[in-house]
Structures are given as C-alpha cells and as structure tokens.
Amino acid sequence: MFKIMLIEDDASLFNEIKKRLTQWSYDVYGVDNFHLVMEVFSKVKPDLVIIDIQLPKFDGFHWCRMIRTHSNVPIIFLSSRDHPTDMVMSMQLGADDFIQKPFHFDVLIAKIQAILRRTYNYNIHEETALRTWNGATIDYLKNTVSNEKGNIMLTKNEIYILKILVEHKNHIVSREEIMKSLWEDERFVSDNTLTVNVNRLRKRLEELDLNNWIETIVGQGYMALEADVDHV
The missing domain is CATH 1.10.10.10 (Winged helix-like DNA-binding domain superfamily/Winged helix DNA-binding domain)
Structure with missing residues (x-):
C-alpha cells in the first residue's frame, strides 16, 4: 500500500480527497499542525506528497523546498490560483506535476497512478x-x-x-x-x-x-x- 501525504488546510477538501484515495487503497496522512510539516514527513516517509500552495504560516513552495533538501519523493501541487508563474515555480522547485482547482478526481487519480508507476516500477537492472x-x-x-x-x-x-x-x-x-x-x-x-x-x-x-x-x-x-x- 502506497503512503500519500496530503498537505491541505481545507478540511472538507482534505476529507474528500482522503476518501477517494482510500477507495483506491492508498494510505493517506494529513497535517494537523502546519508548523510541523517536516516532522510529519520524516515520521510517515510517504511515497508521494500532494501540497496545496496556499497554506497557514508557510506556503507550499516553502515546504517543497524543504522536502527537496531531504528527498526526491514525487510531489504534486494543488492550487486554486490560475497564474502561470505558480506552475513554473512548482516545476522549478522540483515538483512532478501541478493540478489546478477545481479538478476532476479521475484526473487526480490518473496522475497519481502514472507518477507512482514510473517512480516505483522504474526497473533498471x-x-x-x-x-x-x-x-x-x-x-x-x-x-x-x-x-x-x-x-x-x-x-x-x-x-x-x-x-x-x-x-x-x-x-x-x-x-x-x-x-x-x-x-x-x-x-x-x-x-x-x-x-x-x-x-x-x-x-x-x-x-x-x-x-x-x-x-x-x-x-x-x-x-x-x-x-x-x-x-x-
């Protein structure tokens, strides 16, 4: 079972995403204290991270930078903002994909599956x-x-x-x-x-x-x- 860390402060959206991902047999972890994102990341050791850009205290870009100093785990950004610089910034920071809200859950699932396949089934002898x-x-x-x-x-x-x-x-x-x-x-x-x-x-x-x-x-x-x- 793949572990997904979802860094999202909108409780209703978090719960909806978690419910959908759980139906696909993913193990979903959230963050209660947004000062302790890296502590949760270190404890969970997720296989994939989904980050909202607009978060309390620090934005998603900050946490992407922090994660990238420790890990190459796949990262997907979520954003309700439609400025193209957000997408460019996320990719420059090392994100693997960018999804704009509102989004269709089938698209999110497809992107997650594709990233996990190429990351963890990347068989090189x-x-x-x-x-x-x-x-x-x-x-x-x-x-x-x-x-x-x-x-x-x-x-x-x-x-x-x-x-x-x-x-x-x-x-x-x-x-x-x-x-x-x-x-x-x-x-x-x-x-x-x-x-x-x-x-x-x-x-x-x-x-x-x-x-x-x-x-x-x-x-x-x-x-x-x-x-x-x-x-x-």
Whole structure:
C-alpha cells in the first residue's frame, strides 16, 4: 500500500480527497499542525506528497523546498490560483506535476497512478544502471550525474527525460514521444509542463557544463548529442 501525504488546510477538501484515495487503497496522512510539516514527513516517509500552495504560516513552495533538501519523493501541487508563474515555480522547485482547482478526481487519480508507476516500477537492472555521456557518468538508480565538475542529483522526471534522450543520442525525440513515455497518458499533461521540465534539466546540467549537449529542434522535439558529433 502506497503512503500519500496530503498537505491541505481545507478540511472538507482534505476529507474528500482522503476518501477517494482510500477507495483506491492508498494510505493517506494529513497535517494537523502546519508548523510541523517536516516532522510529519520524516515520521510517515510517504511515497508521494500532494501540497496545496496556499497554506497557514508557510506556503507550499516553502515546504517543497524543504522536502527537496531531504528527498526526491514525487510531489504534486494543488492550487486554486490560475497564474502561470505558480506552475513554473512548482516545476522549478522540483515538483512532478501541478493540478489546478477545481479538478476532476479521475484526473487526480490518473496522475497519481502514472507518477507512482514510473517512480516505483522504474526497473533498471544493475548492469545497465550506469551510462557514460560526454565524459559524465549517469547513475539511473541513484538519479545522479557526475563529472570532474561535480555531482548533481536529479528528480525522477529529470532523470527519466535524460535517459530517453541519451538512449536515443544523436536522434530527435519528439515531444509527444517523451510525454507518452513519461506520463503514460499524454491527455493529462500540458505541453508547457514538458517545457518546464526540460528547462529545469538543462539548468541542473549547466552545473556540469553539459547543458549545451541537449538541443531543442524547433517544431520537432529534443536531441542529446555526443561529443564525437560536430557541435556548435
């Protein structure tokens, strides 16, 4: 049974979400004292976190930052606000998805199922866990990329996007292919969500001077280049 931590201060909405998720055999935990979110997180050790943006004391962005300092657990944001910067901010902080209120519960369930499948059924054999790319070592099991410049840890979305591109090196991978592979059902994904994830991946790779090896092919998709190919 997967454990889901729901950080939501609207009691009626919390109870409704908990009831729906319990029907799908998820174990749902809430927060009574919003000063103690990280204490609850450490105690529960959830498999997935759902966070509302507007919360007492600190907002959801704050708690996402705090969680990301300790864990790569999948995070879904909920928000009643419709400003596009909220979505961009959540993705930049390492969230896996963003759902605007009001939402249909079938969509929420589908997103949860897709994220849990790709996170915990992400079967990589030990012998294929390591991959070299442009002098860097990618560890698909640890979600890390390292070279002489240092070592970075990526989110599940970021490492999965990188894996898709690197395994198809020097070939264009369409946005549709990436979305279908990453979210399994692209009907529940906005095109902007993929753009934000790729931009965030590039930003992280910039720390290792690798960002320029991921190219955007306008109107087609993305391509990971290898150092033995002419690159400008």
